[in-house]
Amino acid sequence: MAADEKYGILIDYEWCTGCHSCEMACKVELGLKEGEGYGIKLHEDGPTLMPNGKYEYLYLPIPTSLCDLCAARTEMGKLPTCVHHCQAACMTYGKVSELAEKAAAKPKQCLFVPC
Amino acid sequence: MIGNELEGVNKEVYKTDWQWQEGEYTVTRTNMWTAPGCHNGCSVLYYTKDGKVEKIEGDPLSPYNQGRLCMRCLDYCETANHPDRLKYPLKRVGERGENKWERISWDEAYDTIVEHVRDIQENFGPECIVSMQGTGRNICWQTPYLSYSAFNSPNFVLGFLSGDACYLPRTTIGHCFMGDFMVADISQHLERRFNDPEYKLPEYILIVGNNPLVSNGDGFFGHWIVDAMKEGTKLIVLDPSATWLATKAEHWLRVRPGTDAAVILAMLNVIINEDLYDHDFVENWCYGFEELTERVQEYPPEKAAKIAWIEPEQIVEAARAFAKADPAAIQWGLKVDQTVCGIPLAHGLLSMAAICGDIDVPGGCMIPRCAYDISDSYGCGLWNVSDEMMQKMLGVETSPLHALGFDPTANGDTVLQAIETDEPYPIKMLFIQSTNPIANMAADAPRVYNAMRKVPFNVVVDVFMTPTAVACADIILPCGMSSERNSGRVWWWPLRSIVKVNEYYECKSDEQIILELGKRLEPELFPWEDDVELMSWWIQSGNRFHAGWPAKTDETFDELKEKVIDWPNDWAYKKYEKGMLRDDGEPGFNTNSGKCELYLTLFEAWGFDPLPYYEEPPESPISTPELFEEYPLVLTTGARTWEYFHSEERQVPRLRESHPDPLTDLHPDLAAELGVVAGDWVWVENMRGKCKQRVRINASLHPKVVRSEHGWWFPEREAAEPTLFGVFDSNINNLTVQGVTGPTLYGAPYANQICKVYPVTAENDASMSEVITTKGGN
Numbered sequence: 001m002a003a004d005e006k007y008g009i010l011i012d013y014e015w016c017t018g019c020h021s022c023e024m025a026c027k028v029e030l031g032l033k034e035g036e037g038y039g040i041k042l043h044e045d046g047p048t049l050m051p052n053g054k055y056e057y058l059y060l061p062i063p064t065s066l067c068d069l070c071a072a073r074t075e076m077g078k079l080p081t082c083v084h085h086c087q088a089a090c091m092t093y094g095k096v097s098e099l100a101e102k103a104a105a106k107p108k109q110c111l112f113v114p115c
Numbered sequence: 116m117i118g119n120e121l122e123g124v125n126k127e128v129y130k131t132d133w134q135w136q137e138g139e140y141t142v143t144r145t146n147m148w149t150a151p152g153c154h155n156g157c158s159v160l161y162y163t164k165d166g167k168v169e170k171i172e173g174d175p176l177s178p179y180n181q182g183r184l185c186m187r188c189l190d191y192c193e194t195a196n197h198p199d200r201l202k203y204p205l206k207r208v209g210e211r212g213e214n215k216w217e218r219i220s221w222d223e224a225y226d227t228i229v230e231h232v233r234d235i236q237e238n239f240g241p242e243c244i245v246s247m248q249g250t251g252r253n254i255c256w257q258t259p260y261l262s263y264s265a266f267n268s269p270n271f272v273l274g275f276l277s278g279d280a281c282y283l284p285r286t287t288i289g290h291c292f293m294g295d296f297m298v299a300d301i302s303q304h305l306e307r308r309f310n311d312p313e314y315k316l317p318e319y320i321l322i323v324g325n326n327p328l329v330s331n332g333d334g335f336f337g338h339w340i341v342d343a344m345k346e347g348t349k350l351i352v353l354d355p356s357a358t359w360l361a362t363k364a365e366h367w368l369r370v371r372p373g374t375d376a377a378v379i380l381a382m383l384n385v386i387i388n389e390d391l392y393d394h395d396f397v398e399n400w401c402y403g404f405e406e407l408t409e410r411v412q413e414y415p416p417e418k419a420a421k422i423a424w425i426e427p428e429q430i431v432e433a434a435r436a437f438a439k440a441d442p443a444a445i446q447w448g449l450k451v452d453q454t455v456c457g458i459p460l461a462h463g464l465l466s467m468a469a470i471c472g473d474i475d476v477p478g479g480c481m482i483p484r485c486a487y488d489i490s491d492s493y494g495c496g497l498w499n500v501s502d503e504m505m506q507k508m509l510g511v512e513t514s515p516l517h518a519l520g521f522d523p524t525a526n527g528d529t530v531l532q533a534i535e536t537d538e539p540y541p542i543k544m545l546f547i548q549s550t551n552p553i554a555n556m557a558a559d560a561p562r563v564y565n566a567m568r569k570v571p572f573n574v575v576v577d578v579f580m581t582p583t584a585v586a587c588a589d590i591i592l593p594c595g596m597s598s599e600r601n602s603g604r605v606w607w608w609p610l611r612s613i614v615k616v617n618e619y620y621e622c623k624s625d626e627q628i629i630l631e632l633g634k635r636l637e638p639e640l641f642p643w644e645d646d647v648e649l650m651s652w653w654i655q656s657g658n659r660f661h662a663g664w665p666a667k668t669d670e671t672f673d674e675l676k677e678k679v680i681d682w683p684n685d686w687a688y689k690k691y692e693k694g695m696l697r698d699d700g701e702p703g704f705n706t707n708s709g710k711c712e713l714y715l716t717l718f719e720a721w722g723f724d725p726l727p728y729y730e731e732p733p734e735s736p737i738s739t740p741e742l743f744e745e746y747p748l749v750l751t752t753g754a755r756t757w758e759y760f761h762s763e764e765r766q767v768p769r770l771r772e773s774h775p776d777p778l779t780d781l782h783p784d785l786a787a788e789l790g791v792v793a794g795d796w797v798w799v800e801n802m803r804g805k806c807k808q809r810v811r812i813n814a815s816l817h818p819k820v821v822r823s824e825h826g827w828w829f830p831e832r833e834a835a836e837p838t839l840f841g842v843f844d845s846n847i848n849n850l851t852v853q854g855v856t857g858p859t860l861y862g863a864p865y866a867n868q869i870c871k872v873y874p875v876t877a878e879n880d881a882s883m884s885e886v887i888t889t890k891g892g893n
Contacts, residue, residue, distance in 0.1 A: 015341055015344075015345065017328050017338070017341060017359050018359060018757075019185065019186070019328065019329075019338075019757055020186045020757050020758075020773060021183070021184060021185055021186055021189060023186070023773070024186035024189040024190055024769065024773075025184075025189050027769055028170075028189055028190065028192070028193075033768065033769070034768035034769050034771070034772040035772065046357075046362070047356075047357035047362055047813070047814060047815040048814065049814055049815070054362070055357040055361070055362045055367075055814075055815050056362060057357065057358075057359045057362040059359075076128060077125045077127055077128045078125070078128055081172075084172070084173065084175065084182050085172075085173055085182065085183055085184050085189060086183065087183045087184075087185060087328075087338040087341075088338055088341045089117075089120070089181070089183065089338075089341075089342070
């Protein structure tokens with residue numbers, strides 16, 4: 001495995017509850033004030049009535065171009081702040097190749113490689 | 116799986132010490148609990164530099180929240196350093212409502228308060244002083260102790276909360292039913308969490324009357340449910356809207372607001388008639404099964420389904436799933452209390468937990484008490500009130516439950532009447548500690564606004580200037596936020612430290628305020644040197660109310676500070692088998708019969724219905740069909756938001772950015788009928804009043820059900836009247852009612868009203884704040 005292998009964030013969106021903790025943790029870490037945008041932004045779809053008569057409610061946070069995967073934090077041995085504070089504990093930080101294996105093992109996941 | 120994460124934490128960075136240095140920062144490992152308001156008590160790391168909290172992070176080594184935090188805690192520094200925070204004691208210099216204040220010293224503030232208290236005590240009687248607090252602030256025991264011990268008044272009350280409709284109906288009926296309370300067991304009392312060999316995951320959790328992921332009510336970290344779901348726990352959800360949890364549930368029952376009791380009684384009907392109950396537990400530990408069996412025959416699923424606007428099969432299937440689950444837990448919330456039949460609904464839920472054998476088993480409905488039996492409740496200091504004075508508590512004449520003091524508070528509706536009528540005696544002073552009733556918890560907010568202004572002397576203790584303070588305060592005391600106080604958190608288990616790491620201008624903690632004020636009024640009842648000594652007393656305050664379990668401690672505040680989180684070693688399940696619950700030390704429950712009272716012997720003695728029942732909301736399509744023609748929609752209120760704790764945080768820029776406006780949910784068909792789209796402003800109106808909010812489309816609602824937010828005021832608008840921060844502009848409590856409760860005085864219909872909705876236009880637009888403050892109420 002190459003030493004400079006890329007890192008990413010795997011989101012198990014089956015469990016994302018839409019709590020916005022990733023958004024706020026990131027804004028605080030990047031020092032983004034109100035109106036200055038997001039480093040990761042939550043997107044919502046639902047509740048939607050599906051053909052089977054059940055409602056589906058989906059959330060997914062998407063890292064923006066401001067995301068540097070918390071380089072300063074990871075350098076000192078901490079997790080990216082969104083991953084650390086995620087209330088549903090549905091975000092994983094790691095090497096892309098390892099995350100890709102995890103993504104293949106369970107449906108409803110999304111792998112981001114922001115930078 | 117929770118319990119395992121802790122092993123993966125980088126111990127080079129995250130330490131088990133209570134304090135260490137990380138570069139230029141001092142890191143303090145402690146816990147967070149208010150201000151800002153919250154029902155949790157999560158573990159945090161404060162990063163301080165030069166006397167200021169610069170960063171906050173969740174403590175990943177805490178078994179409580181495992182590093183996780185909500186957006187309000189994450190944005191703590193923006194709130195705590197907000198330029199609009201109250202910084203000094205203030206006295207009013209203009210008329211009430213003019214928002215004219217003068218900075219004064221703490222000595223002058225205390226002297227003024229003491230002067231008024233002495234005058235009222237001598238000339239009118241201590242009972243004419245009413246102390247009140249809101250919910251979710253760290254003052255549960257502090258304000259009561261001040262009221263009972265310094266003011267000598269029995270009148271401590273939860274703001275003007277009608278029907279005491281938050282938690283107290285559930286705790287009170289829990290005491291009558293089994294002498295205790297019940298909480299869904301997600302292993303939160305076990306340090307090793309899911310890894311504890313005694314723990315078993317719930318097969319099913321029944322969620323009723325709350326959306327716990329957002330509300331985190333009653334010291335319950337809502338996302339623990341997600342932790343359990345990942346391991347296979349299934350859900351039954353009763354909710355008018357498809358919350359995220361409801362969409363993940365095996366059984367989602369979209370009940371008409373206020374009809375949950377009918378559904379629960381029908382579930383009991385199915386469980387009993389299909390013989391799905393736990394015979395052993397019923398035979399050995401329940402009292403009144405035959406009477407319950409007879410009662411539930413009145414509630415066949417077909418009848419309840421018709422009442423609740425759902426299908427009978429949904430009730431039958433949910434009942435079977437719950438009864439067959441081993442174990443099953445119930446996560447019950449505020450909306451259980453917010454109907455006139457809050458008491459019988461809670462009674463029905465307790466009965467279901469009992470007959471299915473889920474009481475106090477791992478992963479079921481465990482019986483909690485505060486760690487070390489700490490005196491953490493509204494009864495703290497009640498022992499300093501004389502029997503004669505207790506008889507003067509407002510509400511005891513009407514309600515024997517209040518008289519018996521299970522949950523010793525005065526009754527909010529009765530306090531309001533006393534202010535309005537001067538009967539049975541006039542109210543001369545309000546001590547308003549961390550509550551903003553006209554923006555939040557008071558039903559019929561304009562009526563309460565009038566009443567509060569009638570009281571001659573009012574003190575407000577808070578973090579920001581509020582509409583309540585502008586409208587009626589004479590003295591304002593600035594209180595500290597969580598990082599500015601030495602305190603503790605125990606509701607329920609484990610015991611957690613709250614350690615002061617910084618100061619903010621002249622703000623004092625609630626502990627300091629009650630201690631300094633108490634010392635001036637009744638020094639012998641406030642013998643502590645400082646807040647640290649006071650907190651050691653609190654930690655050691657156990658076993659005033661229970662014999663035996665849990666054992667009290669002699670730990671000091673400084674010892675707790677170093678432990679950070681303290682897990683007592685005497686947690687146990689099935690305590691009723693072990694003689695841990697009754698005051699006489701015998702096995703059984705702490706009730707007259709020693710059993711879970713499906714048939715309540717106390718209620719029988721008092722002349723209340725001793726069995727669970729359903730009562731239609733006082734205004735509804737069925738109760739008031741003619742009124743429903745004019746107001747043809749069912750209105751539920753109070754759904755929580757991620758950004759705000761009730762009426763707090765509207766002035767915090769990053770939180771407001773995420774949720775700028777008050778929202779009312781409409782079904783798309785209803786929106787089309789009204790000619791409105793998402794984002795439009797609409798009037799929500801009924802017989803009592805109206806407010807305006809913005810439309811959000813919610814396809815999961817019944818087309819006749821509307822869901823409006825509460826707690827809205829606008830700190831960016833003019834503080835002085837007639838604007839008064841726009842407190843009545845979008846206030847859903849312009850529509851709710853005060854003084855309509857269950858027969859016990861518990862339970863009020865906040866969340867099951869009727870209304871009509873129509874677009875705001877240039878012609879009909881108005882500021883309800885201006886209308887109400889100018890006309891003086893409705």
